[in-house]
Amino acid sequence: MKLAVLGVGRIGLMHARFAAQCPQVEEVVLYDVDPARAGAAASELSATAGGPARVTGSSDLGAVLGWADGALVATPTPVHEESVLAALGAGVPVLCEKPLATDRATVVRLADAAGRAGVPLVVGFQRRFDPEVRALRDGVAAGRFGTVYLLRAVAADHRPPPVEFLAGSGGIFLDLLVHDLDALPWVLGERAVRVSATGSVLVDERIGHLGDVDTAAVVLTFASGALGVLTTGRSNGSGYDNRIELSGELECAASGLGPRTPLTALADPDLLPGPAWDGFAQRWETAYRREVATFADVVAGRTDNPSPALDGLHALELAEACATSLREGRPVDVEQTPVPSPAPLTTA
Secondary structure (H helix, E strand, C coil), X not given: CEEEEECCCHHHHHHHHHHHCCCCCCEEEEECCCHHHHHHHHHHHHHHCCCCCEEEEECCHHHXXXXXXEEEECCCHHHHHHHHHHHXXXXXXXXXXXXXXXXXXXXXXXXXXXXXHCCCEEEECHHHHCHHHHHHHHHHHHCCCCCEEEEEEEEECCCCCCHHHHHCCCCHHHHCCHHHHHHHHHHHCCCEEEEEEEEECCCCHHHHHCCCCCEEEEXXXXXXXXXXXXXXXXXXXXXCEEEEEEEECCCEEEECCCCCCCCCCCCCCCCCCCCCCCCHHHHCHHHXXXXXXXXXXXXXXXXXXXXXXXXXXXXXXHHHHHHHHHHHCCCEECCCCCCCCCCCCCCC
């Protein structure tokens, strides 16, 4: 199997490394508009990936897509649509980093394009591939926890990303928190119907100048009455933190709680000995590896798409509702808007 990676930033290089280490992948091509950058990234990956796949670089998108069996899109968010449409136009299955797009109309348009092309479009919500998060979802579906009362999610960067990145990120809800806005409804198996969000600028005043916040809290009300409480921030003194905790009638459980959780237990400082996670790539390495391996299975036709384009609509709606709630200082009801069916898959 031959996989192309579009974009050679930190996410692109991580996807490329895991693709190169995937047993069923024979060749990986890194695409970037800058030939020197593509070549340098390929040389670096060839020396460090440690997998059997051949790694090359290219700045010829048409040639790359004509060659590839699948494409992993890791270009900046504002050009996701362009990158995805190029791959779909070439009949190439796509795994696109979140968010697929920053507005509903574009998500629907891309889902429709995938249907007309007859190839899968997978959205990179890596929480769905994490064994612990999936165990929470499976436990809810099996009734292990009884009635679910509350879900709590923590999502905190260790250190803020560069302000230049944040300027084009879509804001804290669409960039940092959108994973959890997808994961909590996915775990619970139901939609959120109301959102209340608040936030502050406490880490870097330049983030405030972008019209964004760097510290935020969100309360979700689900259709059943269950609650979701999400906290997020651009700086966490002890390290990168991401957990989901479930409070249920029969049992309480947590994902992401272990020796590297960046907490100090004051009664027993050795309870969580560390070293703490430094960033998302460390914390979610298993999930990202499984995501790439699953995408290879999707490309080969061995499994169904576990994260279709239209599944991302609810997370997008919730992120938009969070931004509105923060801006207007009020709870926001999330309309249960019908999700259009994508065009049927064709083989033409």
